[in-house]
Amino acid sequence: xxKTVLIAAVMLVSMNVYGWDAQYxxxxxxxxxxxxxxxxxxxxxxxTATGFGFGIELFVDVSKGVQIGGGFEHQLMRKITALTxxxxxxxxxxxxxxxxxxxxxxxLKVYLDTEGQxxxxxxxxxxxxxxxxxxxxxxxxxxxxxxGYYAIGGxxxxxxxxxxxxxxxxxxxSTVAVFAPDIDLSxxxxxxxxxxxxxxxxxxxxxxx
Numbered sequence: 001x002x003k004t005v006l007i008a009a010v011m012l013v014s015m016n017v018y019g020w021d022a023q024y025x026x027x028x029x030x031x032x033x034x035x036x037x038x039x040x041x042x043x044x045x046x047x048t049a050t051g052f053g054f055g056i057e058l059f060v061d062v063s064k065g066v067q068i069g070g071g072f073e074h075q076l077m078r079k080i081t082a083l084t085x086x087x088x089x090x091x092x093x094x095x096x097x098x099x100x101x102x103x104x105x106x107x108l109k110v111y112l113d114t115e116g117q118x119x120x121x122x123x124x125x126x127x128x129x130x131x132x133x134x135x136x137x138x139x140x141x142x143x144x145x146x147x148g149y150y151a152i153g154g155x156x157x158x159x160x161x162x163x164x165x166x167x168x169x170x171x172x173x174s175t176v177a178v179f180a181p182d183i184d185l186s187x188x189x190x191x192x193x194x195x196x197x198x199x200x201x202x203x204x205x206x207x208x209x
Contacts, residue, residue, distance in 0.1 A: 020058040020069065023163055025195030027053045032078060034187035041181060044083045044090070051078030051100075051189070057107060065111040071125070075100040077135070095137045099185065101171040102131030103149035111157075118156050123167065125151035132173030132185075139175040139183060147172030151191075163195040 032048030057071030080097040083090040105127025112120045129146030148171070155165030168190055175183040 020060045021067075021197060023057045023059070023071075023195040023197050025055050025057070025163065025165070025193045027055060027073065027075075027191050027193040029053065029075070029078065029189040029191045032187065032189040034185065036083070037184040039181035039183070042085055044085050046080050047082040048187070048189075049079045049081050052076050053100075053191075055193070057195075059107070059109060065114045067109040067111075068107065069109070070104070070106045070127075072102070072104050072130075074102050077133075080138070096135050097138045099132070099134040099138060099173075099187070101129045101146070101149070101173060101187065103127050103129045103169075103171060105149055105151070117159050120154065120156050122154045123152070123165065125149070125167070125169070129171050129173055132171075134173075134175065134183075134185070142175040142177035142180060142183075145174045145176060147174060153191075155193075157197070161197050163193075163197060165191070165193045165195070167191045167193070 029051040032051060034046050034048070036044040036046055038044065053073055053075040055071055055073035057069060059067040059069035062068050077098040077100045080092070080099075083092060083097070103125075105125040107126075108124045110122045112122065127149045129149050132144045132146045134144055149169065151167045151169035153165060153167030155163055155167075157163055168188070170186065170188040172184070172186045174185065
């Protein structure tokens with residue numbers, strides 16, 4: 001959580017210094033699936049419950065209809081609801097199996113239309129998970145290491161101040177220990193988000209009133 005606050009503060013400073021557009025967004029993650037590759041045991045297929053999170057992104061125009069920038073997403077813990085190994089379901093009774101990622105990424109946004117109140121766009125993210133956290137029942141209090149992250153999707157900019165997005169993303173991370181099996185975890189999901197857009201000029205104007 002400390003990393004999240006620090007990165008958010010740095011991005012806000014950057015927005016005011018360089019005049020970039022910013023977006024705060026709330027995210028609901030659905031259709032979560034993935035794999036857990038456990039050393040000496042095998043590869044488990046997993047499914048997760050709906051997860052939630054929030055994020056901040058900064059963008060700057062590079063040409064008409066094209067923006068580049070970056071962002072950070074903080075996921076809340078999401079629970080593993082099903083595990084199978086070689087087609088056999090694993091009994092999860094009494095176990096708290098959950099995890100979360102915190103990806104930091106660069107982003108490209110391409111608008112398909114630049115006129116009107118509702119502007120459709122495509123979006124591509126590529127980055128790295130600065131944070132990966134797992135519950136004790138999943139990682140046995142081992143050291144966790146973040147991994148790669150990418151996302152692709154699109155959405156709509158609505159009335160200049162709101163964004164609605166649907167993004168498919170995939171994250172990876174691992175755990176390392178001396179006296180327990182290492183774990184490699186990959187996680188894919190569909191994120192549905194609503195964001196509020198503003199820039200440094202809008203903040204200055206609001207402060208005058």
